[in-house]
Amino acid sequence: MPEGDSLHRAARRLQVLVGERVEVETPHPRAAVKGLAERLDGRRLERVDAVGKNLLLHFEGGLVLRSHLRMNGRWRVERRGTARAGKPWLVLRGTEQEAVLWNGAVLELVGSRGAPRLGPDILGEPPDYETMLARLRVDPEREVGDALLDQRLVAGIGNLWKAEALWEARVSPWRRLADVQEAELRAVLEAAHTRMRASVEGGRPSRHVYRRASRACPRCGSVVRSAPQGENARTAYWCPGCQVGGNAPPS
Ligand SMILES: [Zn+2]
Numbered sequence: 567m568p569e570g571d572s573l574h575r576a577a578r579r580l581q582v583l584v585g586e587r588v589e590v591e592t593p594h595p596r597a598a599v600k601g602l603a604e605r606l607d608g609r610r611l612e613r614v615d616a617v618g619k620n621l622l623l624h625f626e627g628g629l630v631l632r633s634h635l636r637m638n639g640r641w642r643v644e645r646r647g648t649a650r651a652g653k654p655w656l657v658l659r660g661t662e663q664e665a666v667l668w669n670g671a672v673l674e675l676v677g678s679r680g681a682p683r684l685g686p687d688i689l690g691e692p693p694d695y696e697t698m699l700a701r702l703r704v705d706p707e708r709e710v711g712d713a714l715l716d717q718r719l720v721a722g723i724g725n726l727w728k729a730e731a732l733w734e735a736r737v738s739p740w741r742r743l744a745d746v747q748e749a750e751l752r753a754v755l756e757a758a759h760t761r762m763r764a765s766v767e768g769g770r771p772s773r774h775v776y777r778r779a780s781r782a783c784p785r786c787g788s789v790v791r792s793a794p795q796g797e798n799a800r801t802a803y804w805c806p807g808c809q810v811g812g813n814a815p816p817s
Pocket residue numbers: 783784785786787788805806807808809
C-alpha cells in the first residue's frame with residue numbers, strides 16, 4: 567500500500583503540469599464511465615496537494631479530483647506522446663509532459679468544499695498535533711496501534727511507519743489510548759512525522775521492527791513479534807522487551 571510519503575512524491579512530480587490547461591483522457595473503461603474527461607478537459611490545473619493518502623488535483627472552476635491509490639495505483643509523469651501498452655485510468659496531457667494514472671481505484675470529483683473528511687496530515691509543516699491528539703482521545707478504549715491507522719484521526723500513517731514510530735517512542739501497539747500518556751502519544755506522532763519527512767526527502771530510514779518478526783530488537787535484543795490487530799487485521803510489529811504493556815496476544 568502506498569504510504570503518505572509516496573503520495574507526496576507523486577504530488578511533487580505532478581507540479582510540472584500546474585498552471586497548464588490539460589487535455590484529459592480516461593482510456594480505462596472503469597474510469598471512462600465517470601464522465602471525468604468531459605468535465606475536466608481543457609481546464610487549467612491549479613494545484614496538486616497530497617492530503618494523507620489522497621492526491622487532490624484542483625482544476626479551475628473549483629473542481630477537485632480526488633485520487634486514492636489503494637494497493638496498486640501509481641502516478642507517472644512522462645514526455646507527451648510516450649507510447650504505452652495497456653489502458654491507464656487517466657491521462658493529463660500538457661504541452662510537454664503528461665501525467666498518467668495506472669490502476670486508479672478511487673477517482674472522483676469532490677468539489678471545492680467536498681474534500682474527504684480526513685484528520686490532519688502527518689506530513690504537514692508543521693503538523694497539527696493538537697487536533698490529532700484530540701481526535702485520538704475520542705475513543706479511549708481503542709488500542710493505539712489500531713487508532714494510528716484511522717485516517718479520520720491522523721491522515722497519512724501506514725502500517726510501516728506506524729510500527730516504526732511506536733517502536734521509536736517505546737509504546738506498545740496494544741495499549742489502550744486511555745493508558746497512553748499525552749507525551750508518549752506526541753512522541754509517537756513526532757517520530758512518524760520525522761521519519762516520513764526524511765523519506766519524502768529521499769532518505770532511507772532503517773527499519774527496526776517492521777517485517778522483522780523473530781529477529782532481535784536492535785535496541786534491547788528481545789525477539790520482535792507480529793500479530794494481526796484491529797478490525798482490518800493489519801499486522802502489528804513490536805518488541806515485547808522495550809514496548810511493554812497493553813493487551814498483547816499470547817506468544
Ligand atoms: Zn526491544
